[in-house]
Amino acid sequence: MIFPRIDALAAHLHSLRPLNEAERKRLRDAFSIENTYNSNAIEGNTLTLRETALILQEGITIAEKPIREHLEVIGHKDAFDYIIAVADRGEPLTERVIRNVHSLVLMNDASNRGVYRRVPVSILGATLEPPPPYLVPEKITALVEEYPSMRERMHTLEAVALFHLRFESIHPFVDGNGRTGRLLLNLELIKAGLLPVNIKFGDRRKYYDAFDAYAEDGSPAALADLIAGYEEEELARYISLIEGASTTGNTDK
Numbered sequence: 179m180i181f182p183r184i185d186a187l188a189a190h191l192h193s194l195r196p197l198n199e200a201e202r203k204r205l206r207d208a209f210s211i212e213n214t215y216n217s218n219a220i221e222g223n224t225l226t227l228r229e230t231a232l233i234l235q236e237g238i239t240i241a242e243k244p245i246r247e248h249l250e251v252i253g254h255k256d257a258f259d260y261i262i263a264v265a266d267r268g269e270p271l272t273e274r275v276i277r278n279v280h281s282l283v284l285m286n287d288a289s290n291r292g293v294y295r296r297v298p299v300s301i302l303g304a305t306l307e308p309p310p311p312y313l314v315p316e317k318i319t320a321l322v323e324e325y326p327s328m329r330e331r332m333h334t335l336e337a338v339a340l341f342h343l344r345f346e347s348i349h350p351f352v353d354g355n356g357r358t359g360r361l362l363l364n365l366e367l368i369k370a371g372l373l374p375v376n377i378k379f380g381d382r383r384k385y386y387d388a389f390d391a392y393a394e395d396g397s398p399a400a401l402a403d404l405i406a407g408y409e410e411e412e413l414a415r416y417i418s419l420i421e422g423a424s425t426t427g428n429t430d431k
Contacts, residue, residue, distance in 0.1 A: 305393035375408035
């Protein structure tokens with residue numbers, strides 16, 4: 179079972195001397211660029227990882243790529259910074275937080291930012307049909323209210339997976355649901371003392387399959403396993419970096 183391994187890795191990470199603020203910022207910025215690339219690519223953004231980095235680090239405009247795609251990159255990065263601030267403050271997951279994340283993600287669409295959809299939608303290839311628009315507010319309210327009890331009865335990874343599956347099934351916004359949902363998933367991982375994960379564009383088939391599995395049996399197991407694999411990789415990598423930095427620091431003395 180992978181969950182005990184993750185719990186052990188997380189405990190080990192928290193027992194180590196933390197990186198300094200500059201080191202943490204460097205790692206977080208690098209993660210944010212890759213995460214922004216992958217999350218946007220899953221939704222059809224054509225900017226490459228290198229182009230994403232140039233936009234965020236150098237402020238460069240990529241010729242022949244739409245302004246909309248540039249704004250998606252900037253908006254996602256701003257939203258990632260926002261969830262870090264929310265996690266640092268220990269704020270609970272509320273509808274206000276959800277709307278704020280979406281407002282940043284959808285910075286290129288002023289009329290729909292942070293606004294629940296008012297039209298019916300369908301998700302191409304999805305088994306579950308999103309609810310009609312008039313039910314969206316009450317379903318999001320119910321999900322937010324039920325989330326603490328999900329956290330109490332499940333492992334963190336199972337709870338965030340189930341929240342994500344239900345959130346995406348509601349599809350509360352006209353656009354930006356996937357990016358918003360993955361940011362909320364990472365927000366809750368960080369608040370639980372875990373590391374944010376990067377669901378990769380190359381793994382999108384596994385990601386979509388997890389939604390199909392949920393539609394069949396109502397279980398978050400497939401998505402929880404996918405997230406757990408990413409989490410284990412991130413924890414192991416982070417621990418290796420900290421221990422390597424500690425070893426180098428001792429050698430320099």
